[in-house]
Amino acid sequence: MEKFTALRVHAAEQGVAASLDEIGLDDLSDGEVVIRCAWSGINYKDALAITGAGKIMRSLPLVAGIDVAGTVVESTVADCKAGDEVVVTSAGLGETRDGGFAAYARLPAASVIPLPAGFSMREAMALGTAGFTAALAVHRMEQNGQQPGNGPVAVNGATGGVGSVAVDLLAGRGYEVHAISHKAAAAEYLRDLGAAEVIAAAELEMGSRPLEKAVWAGAVDNLGGDMLSWFTRSTRYSGNVASIGLAASHKLETTVMPFILRGVNLLGINAVDTPRGLRQEVWQRLGSDLRPRHLERIVNGEIELDAVSGRVQDWIDGQVTGRTLVRL
Ligand SMILES: NC(=O)c1ccc[n+]([C@@H]2O[C@H](COP(=O)([O-])OP(=O)(O)OC[C@H]3O[C@@H](n4cnc5c(N)ncnc54)[C@H](OP(=O)(O)O)[C@@H]3O)[C@@H](O)[C@H]2O)c1
Missing domain, CATH: 3.90.180.10 (Medium-chain alcohol dehydrogenases, catalytic domain)
Known part of the structure; x- marks a missing residue:
C-alpha cells in the first residue's frame, strides 16, 4: 500500500x-x-x-x-x-x-x-465517544432506577459534545432536562435540543453546606470540581449523579452526608474500558430508544x-x- x-x-x-x-x-x-x-x-x-x-x-x-x-x-x-x-x-x-x-x-x-443499524458512518461519528459516553451514563443511571417520573435531571457542560447529546437523548426519552451552560448565547440551542430549562452557570448559587436543597432527581456531570460537589449535595433521595468529565477540575470535595442521608448514588462513567457486550448494548440503544433527535x-x-x-x-x-x- x-x-x-x-x-x-x-x-x-x-x-x-x-x-x-x-x-x-x-x-x-x-x-x-x-x-x-x-x-x-x-x-x-x-x-x-x-x-x-x-x-x-x-x-x-x-x-x-x-x-x-x-x-x-x-x-x-x-x-x-x-x-x-x-x-x-x-x-x-x-x-x-x-x-x-x-x-x-x-x-x-x-x-x-x-x-450500528440505522446509522451512517458520518452519523456514528457525529456521536463519537461523546455521544457514546452520554448514552452510557443514561444507561447506567436507568439501570440504577432513574426514570423520567422521578423529576428533573441536570446536565452541565451542556453545549459540549457529551452535554449536547445527553440533553438531546434525555429529553427524547421524556426526562425534564435542566441544561447548565457557561455560554450566554446557548439558550436557544439547548432549548432546540429539548432542554426544559436553561441555567446560566455563572448565576448558580451552589452553597457550601454538606446538604443543600434537594432539587435533582439525577445529574450528568462533565465538569468535576465545584459543580460535581454541588450535584452530590443537591440531589434527591436515591438519585443518580453520573461523573463523566473534568473540564473544570479533577477535584471533588463533598462529605458522606449525601450518600448516607439521601442515598445518593455517584456513578463513575468510563467509556474506554467498557466491555464489548455493554458497548454493543449501548450502541444498540443509541440506535433505538436513546436515539438523539x-x-x-x-x-x-x-x-x-x-x-x-x-x-x-x-x-x-x-x-x-x-x-x-x-x-x-
Ligand atoms: N469518562 C469518560 O469515559 C469520558 C468520555 C468522554 C468525555 N469525557 C470527559 O467529559 C468532559 C466533556 O467532554 P466533551 O467531549 O463533551 O468536551 P467538550 O465538547 O469540550 O465540552 C465541554 C464543555 O464543558 C464546559 N467547559 C469547558 N471548559 C470548562 C471550564 N474550564 N470550566 C467550566 N466549564 C467548562 C463547556 O460547556 P458550557 O460552556 O456549556 O458550560 C464545554 O463546551 C471532558 O472532561 C472529557 O474529557 C469523559
Whole structure:
C-alpha cells in the first residue's frame, strides 16, 4: 500500500508538536483489522492530546484521534470482513495506540464494532465517544432506577459534545432536562435540543453546606470540581449523579452526608474500558430508544484533517458548541 497522511503527535522540546506525516501501514500499531477511515470527530481528549494540555498519549509519536468510522479493507478474523462498515470509539485509539486521524487505521478486532443499524458512518461519528459516553451514563443511571417520573435531571457542560447529546437523548426519552451552560448565547440551542430549562452557570448559587436543597432527581456531570460537589449535595433521595468529565477540575470535595442521608448514588462513567457486550448494548440503544433527535443541530461543521490541529485550542478554551466532524 502506498503512503498515506496521518495527524501524528511528536515529542518536542517544549511539550508536544503535531504534524501531518506521510506514513505506511507498517508504521501503525498492530491489529487484525485494517480500515479505510471515512469520518472522525473531535473530542476534548483529542484537544488535550494534540495541544499537550493533558498527558493523554502514553507513547510518542502516535496518530491522534480517539474515534473513527470506516470500511474494512483487510482482516484476519472471520466476523469482520473486507467491505464491512465499522465504528471504533473510546478503545485506546490516540492514547495507547495509533488513532483515527489518518486515511487508514490498523485495529485490534476486539475494538471494532459493526456500524450500528440505522446509522451512517458520518452519523456514528457525529456521536463519537461523546455521544457514546452520554448514552452510557443514561444507561447506567436507568439501570440504577432513574426514570423520567422521578423529576428533573441536570446536565452541565451542556453545549459540549457529551452535554449536547445527553440533553438531546434525555429529553427524547421524556426526562425534564435542566441544561447548565457557561455560554450566554446557548439558550436557544439547548432549548432546540429539548432542554426544559436553561441555567446560566455563572448565576448558580451552589452553597457550601454538606446538604443543600434537594432539587435533582439525577445529574450528568462533565465538569468535576465545584459543580460535581454541588450535584452530590443537591440531589434527591436515591438519585443518580453520573461523573463523566473534568473540564473544570479533577477535584471533588463533598462529605458522606449525601450518600448516607439521601442515598445518593455517584456513578463513575468510563467509556474506554467498557466491555464489548455493554458497548454493543449501548450502541444498540443509541440506535433505538436513546436515539438523539437533533444530531444535525449538534453537528457544528465538517473539517479536513489539515485543519484539526489549528482548531483544537477551542476545546481547551471551552469555546465549542456541539460536535465537529473530521472528513478523512
Ligand atoms: N469518562 C469518560 O469515559 C469520558 C468520555 C468522554 C468525555 N469525557 C470527559 O467529559 C468532559 C466533556 O467532554 P466533551 O467531549 O463533551 O468536551 P467538550 O465538547 O469540550 O465540552 C465541554 C464543555 O464543558 C464546559 N467547559 C469547558 N471548559 C470548562 C471550564 N474550564 N470550566 C467550566 N466549564 C467548562 C463547556 O460547556 P458550557 O460552556 O456549556 O458550560 C464545554 O463546551 C471532558 O472532561 C472529557 O474529557 C469523559
